Amino acid sequence: MSSVIIHTLGPQETDSNDAAHYYVQQKLAGKAQITLHDSYAEIIQCFSQYQNDFFLVPTAFKSAALNITWGELHYQYLDQLLLQDCFMHRLNPLVIIENCTRKNGIAYSHPATAKLLTSKVKLQHMRYSSSKYLAYQQYLCDGQYVLTNEKNIALSPNEKIVARYEPQMIWSLYQIKG
Structure with a gap:
């Protein structure tokens, strides 16, 4: 992965941001840009603008705005997303x-x-x-x-x-x- 941009939920206080930083340190030797968004729905609705970038989401994902869960997201966007990796990372208490x-x-x-x-x-x-x-x-x-x-x-x-x-x-x- 060269010139990696990872899109996930912000702000900096989120578990998603923590998980993204953990992943970048563990798997990418600290070499990636993390882009934080106001909601996962915002990222999902802009997939076409983020071609070849990466999307980090927890498997507990659920969107009230889009009325979908992680499983539904996974299948609904098969043509737009390619699962690259999965990892465990503890949430903040x-x-x-x-x-x-x-x-x-x-x-x-x-x-x-x-x-x-x-x-x-x-x-x-x-x-x-x-x-x-x-x-x-x-x-x-x-x-x-x-x-x-x-x-x-x-x-x-x-x-x-x-x-x-x-x-x-x-x-x-x-x-x-x-």
Whole structure:
């Protein structure tokens, strides 16, 4: 792989960015450019512009905007993507946080982690975010619950951690055929 550009989810605080840096260090001797995007949907909708670049996505991928999962993405885009590599890389610890002073039942989550959140707390309104980092930023405005990365948070006296997880993840690196 020469002159490698890897497209994945940003901002820098995302697990996707961490996984991309891990891969570049482990497999490419630090020689690649990582391009971060606001959502996976943004990358997918621009495959034709990224011909011969690479796309890094977790197998837990789920898009509310495109209404697809990783498996559906894999098959739907067979003509545009060529699976090049897969690897395991641990996610940053995940936490479910509750703001105990808010009783509005509003929760924020990335679509891929929403069922984990709903399995642990009773909520009335699920709002999807394109990243766990963004979910936390939105939760700060009006949320009662959020599922995010532990490294993103600064707990206030009004908040508590409901649950904490340290999951492994399988990552897929595709070459974009265009």
